[in-house]
Amino acid sequence: MADFTFHHGGVSVPNLDDAIDWYERVLGFTLEKRFYIEAARSHTAMVRKGPLRFEIFEVEGAAPLPEDRRHVPRDVQTHGNKHVAFRVDNLDEFLTEMKQKGADIAFVVRESFGKGCFLRDCAGNLIEFVEESGV
Incomplete structure (x- = not known):
């Protein structure tokens, strides 16, 4: 059987800056990196707390x-x-x-x-x- 470990969870939000602030202020995550995913039209951030990572997406036109x-x-x-x-x-x-x-x-x-x-x-x-x- 292939070996694997958990890497991250992800959420879509209406405002990336607000979400980064919330995950930092409330749960103690810190910003690891920001990037743009062209295929998804998503402004994206990876936040981290120790070994835990969370990916946050602000997708253009999302419902x-x-x-x-x-x-x-x-x-x-x-x-x-x-x-x-x-x-x-x-x-x-x-x-x-x-x-x-x-x-x-x-x-x-x-x-x-x-x-x-x-x-x-x-x-x-x-x-x-x-x-x-x-x-």
């Missing part, structure tokens, strides 16, 4: 995020890619920090199988954060 994609229970009712998830050590501490930063907390899960939350970035894209249990 806005459909309302159903902004809500976790409705989003999973449509086939396709859903979100990227990151691990946090302590969900409650993470949520406190995100509230202090004014993040849009879309959904919090506290179930017997685990706990986590979803944030909406500045464009409404869902990002999950999970506290792993000892199970």
Whole structure:
């Protein structure tokens, strides 16, 4: 079997500068590089936090995020890619920090199988954060 590792996740946004600022200010990513993808007509940035990378696209003429994609229970009712998830050590501490930063907390899960939350970035894209249990 071929060996591979995770490289990056990606999101499309209406304003690249606003998104770079949001990912830096709220989640602590730093700008790695900016570039233009001619075939996609996309002003693009790669942001990084340690080994994690996130690619952000501002595509000319792109349609806005459909309302159903902004809500976790409705989003999973449509086939396709859903979100990227990151691990946090302590969900409650993470949520406190995100509230202090004014993040849009879309959904919090506290179930017997685990706990986590979803944030909406500045464009409404869902990002999950999970506290792993000892199970």
